[in-house]
Amino acid sequence: HVQLQESGPGLVKPSETLSLTCSVSNDSIGNYFYNWLRQTPGKGLEWIGNIYSRGSTNYNPSLSDRATISTDMSRNQFSLKLTSVTAADTAVYFCTRGGPYEGRYSATYSLYWGQGILVTVSS
């Protein structure tokens, strides 16, 4: 059973960079979609972006090029960096693993989820 776990600071100052890591257990990072999403009471579930197929990425344009997702195969992890954060970036952040990359599509459902990590942006 694949397990994912988010880690990182729970408090980030405005204008700084939010950095989160997702550790994957019971599976090796491979030819699947790996996603970051976030959830707030006001905006609901928001997809941040994904990484797949040896480093291809897609991001939500709503984040204005502030997000970067990368993988570290040696550690079986993938990461999110979100720059220039504001209070609006306060949310529960989830990492997920989706379906397999089959060469045609750029997004997928999320089958496995981490428990989520609350990140608060505040000075």
Place this chain on the structure above:
Amino acid sequence: DIVMTQSPDSLAVSLGARATINCKSSRSLVDRSTGKDFLAWYQQKPGQPPKLLIRWASTRESGVSDRFTATGSGTDFALTISSLQAEDVAVYFCQQYYTSPVTFGPGTRVEI
């Protein structure tokens, strides 16, 4: 972006009764070459991450109760819980993955 809407916002159903949640997308989610609809349904209980119930609009995930049935194609979809149980109390979301950015419906809260 594809906009996903859900109705109702919430519903209260008696134990053992049927609950139906509707989801509508602002454009068709059908891939013409495969005929597949790029639509998923999730269940989220308090303090937990969402759980995938349905993929490809109607394919139930392994281990998901057969009380959950999903139908629809194109732009109109529905999730039905045939006989509501106490453990089904949750918020249900639809999600399109036809195109990036992936988008979710606002959720429907199901209560007893």
